[in-house]
Amino acid sequence: MPPEGSDSQAPAAKPASRPGPALPRSTPNRLDIPSIGVSAPFTALSLNRQGTLIPPPDTDSNLVGWYKAGPSPGERGNAIVAGHVDTKTGPAVFSMLNTLKAGNKVTVTRDDGILATFVVDKVQTYKKKDFPDQQVYGDTNDAQLRVITCGGAYDHTAKDYTANVVAFAHLTSFRWA
Template sequence: MRKQGGADSNTRTLRWAAASALIGVFLIYNSVDASSQSSPAVATPTATATASASAYEEPETAEEPPAESLDPTATPESRPGPALPRSPATHLDIPSIGVSAPFTELSLDATGMLVPPPDTDNNLVGWYRGGASPGERGNAVVAGHVDTKIGPAVFYTLSSLKPGGKVSITREDGIIATFLVDRVQTFKKNAFPDQEVYGDTADAQLRLITCGGAYDHAARDYTANVVAFAHLTSFRWA
């Protein structure tokens, strides 16, 4: 429940640390409500899930989506895992935490900051189009507000996502890519692990990012970021 309080004329900002390996060094700012309110629950570090990243679902049509092939002789350490061709994301579904939201594409502004999704829509997520698309080999970055001036937003419950949970992303090419959550972790903003979160990967991975931790009223900012780590496990035609 949101508490009522006096709003500052300036919206407070959420800062996410950013990566040099994937998209260069930049910071993400997310405008949220400046009124006094409870912060969302904070997830604790969890163990990495052990599910395989090489299983494919049978497509609903006779023809499979054009994924890159795997080398059956490769060792688990060197095997790149499944991956799909590039295609923009259109819709995100995380049934276990009640998320069903359309995508908007995100880009960097002239100062190298990632422009967040509009804060006028509480059910909208953003995909950074300068990085890997969801399902493409590499690390796809998806950002969403935890709250805005008008209430809790799309990633308000992200910290409650559990390892083993499924994240499905519908793509513009008609493929639904399904990711398995490996872990959900909260990082203090002054100790954000850029490489761990944003570093390039040999397989198709996903990072879901929002704010977390306590709310610092003096700074008008949250003290941490919640990051869900996931990898592609299967795909099918929508």
């Protein structure tokens, strides 16, 4: 623990190799990441015909999406949350995602009235061509969260970013909201 009055943070706890806490399925309704100023409602996401995640509509820059066919946040496995880094009108909900640090907290308010708290383990940027699908989307023994947005340079020809930013987090606690 850092000394009282210090601005330092204790290092993030490492995810357990054995199953940690997990919750039953429940639709998420709000995502809060105080360290980067995020407080956003959820919408459900699905896959397109090519099997890739359809992002939230870019008409609301403060909207995040949850992949509804996967685990819900707090449920055992990787819950996938995605949002825009920017839109045509300016910065969006995850414009600061790449500045998250290990140990930062992420909270999800769920429809069942539970507030699930996750701690960030790491934040990585991957070139789209080298995206580690299994590491990001693969199954886990505990409740984890993957928060994803675009990153890298913007390719004006492709009209897309060259990379993705992924925050990896694990469930540490839950309580009634």
